[in-house]
Amino acid sequence: MIKVYVPCDTTALSLGADEVAQLLMAEAERLGKTIELIRNGSRGLFWLEPLVEVDAGTGRFAYGPVTPEAVPELVEAGLFDARQTHDLALGDIEQHPYLKQQQRLTFSRIGLTNPLSIEDYRQHGGWQGLEKALQLEAQGIVDEVKNSGLRGRGGAAFPTGIKWQTVLDAPADQKYIVCNADEGDSGTFADRLVMECDPYLLIEGMIIAGLAVGATQGYVYLRSEYPVAHRIFQQALAHAYSTGYLGDNLRGSGRSFDLEVRLGAGAYICGEETSLLESLEGKRGQVRPKPPLPAIEGLFGKPTVVNNVLSLAAVPFILQHGAKAYADCGMGRSRGTLALQLAGNVKQGGLVERAFGLTLRELIEDFGGGTVSGRPLKAVQAGGPLGTYLPASQWETPIDYEAFAELGAVVGHGGVVLFDDSVDLGEQARFAMEFCTIESCGKCTPCRIGSVRGVEVIDRIRAGTQPEQNLELLAELCDTMVDGSLCAMGGMTPFPVQSVMKHFPEDLQPRTSEKSGETTHA
Amino acid sequence: MLPVLHAIQDTCGYVPKTAIGVIAKRLQVTKAEVHGVISFYHHFRTQPPGQQVIQVCRAEACQAVGGRALEDHAQQALNLGYHQTSLTGEFTLEPVYCLGNCACGPSIRIGGRIHGRVTPERFNALIDALQTRPVEVQ
Incomplete structure (x- = not known):
């Protein structure tokens, strides 16, 4: 039978995948062809x-981007026979350089399988990490994760194995595993891809974490x-229960x-672990002061592992293939792979x-292919709304926690947002402060009030009101927020602002009217 | 408390004032605590929304591909500011900070559906498809 794959993740759906699937079914019926429609994850x-991928018995052949409007002519051009003559034909997608040059350890299955099929998951290497973990003592599992060098992928990069050891060593009648899937950073979607395209991977990772620490x-x-992630993951949970992978x-x-x-x-603040x-x-x-660490007194006061989706999703590979296989990738103290997410004004x-160890330039040029607008690239924001704007002079930096820290930048959750030369970075700096006024939990004054003052000061600078004094004030305000906030929200909101002040000072000048040369008032 | 509030809002479209006392009693917390939780989270509403809730992404990745222009367009086309509901009760406009569709922005969400690469023209077409009667688009 002809197998037709149409992805079911948020992005594919946002571009009309459901309509494409319906049209393909209707076309197949019209032509009297029997097809099996599979809603796979996104690649x-x-x-x-x-x-869209089609397997007419000779392997999977891809077409894309397939808009609903393109379906009739693709069918006309022999889509159901996997004929590759149409302009949208892509051949074997796994040979595409974008995929070939990746090292998909965590995301090895996305796009290949039906996310809800436990059988697909098993056939593609799923549950083997769990099998291994069930043969080990708790300490043995924790040791594997420690030896892999895995660091928290949520952004803080704390060694996962050490966190697990703390929870394992904490005596308690009840412990918890909490997965942080509050992926609020703009420019990130990797957690979503795990939950929509390979949900059993996260379930497996969490079970292993439970076995490791006694939760x-x-x-x-x-x-x-x-x-969409909620719907798919709920269904996956129900299947996992009915097949005995969860429960007693x-x-x-x-x-x-x-x-x-x-x-x-x-x-947004609920992505911070104590909040x-x-x-x-x-x-x-609202954020809690630390200590006590959640590993000692976490959820309901009990020892709790709080890990990001990607940290937990990396664990099945580590157990299945051994710590060394994971640790062999990477550079310096950043071991393994990182899920980078190319977003914003990007072609690919x-x-x-x-x-x-990949450089930022390799990522944005070799993979991203530059801007989608075709205009020159001006700045790259890495690590979400609390990450810095990096100018061209910093794009040779290897993607590595320590190398980024040296620049005062953050890798964060791996989101990389591209901006072309039409961007007004003064406006982006203002937005960073504005975002903090909306999302601050209100606990610390530098964050709650500082961000409001930050917006006002930037507005004054841009309106031409004592710009030099106000720039100085902005620098001091940023320092106060960095030093005086409990968590990363207030502590890092100044990062994008400071990077604009340092690398794009021309965008933080009073805005002059082109005609009169006078300053304008916003 | 969050699952309770979600269930109420999913059923009623918002969390009515009259629900606060009931929630407080059943969860054995004060009314002030319930109010505190509702007011902390952007997702929970205390007023009934329009028939269609339209969320426009304001985050950086969408800004990089024309998100700010789309925000302006949406406000003008619907003649609504953020958190406002049209007098006819047809639409509520809300900002949202990231829908996770960051490689194909600007993005909007209408009800449970997320739409990507939304130009002003596509926005108009999506709104037109929702409308039961024509409304002037400025």
């Missing part, structure tokens, strides 16, 4: 979405802005692990999983 080559209950804190005596091992999804409610725990407990998502946006 992460977003500029080619919806990316029997897990929660996934998912943002409410991800309705999982797969007859005598061990148990329960897992629930909890929806956030549109608060997330407050929110899970049903409170306002999508997911790039590569070992640490």
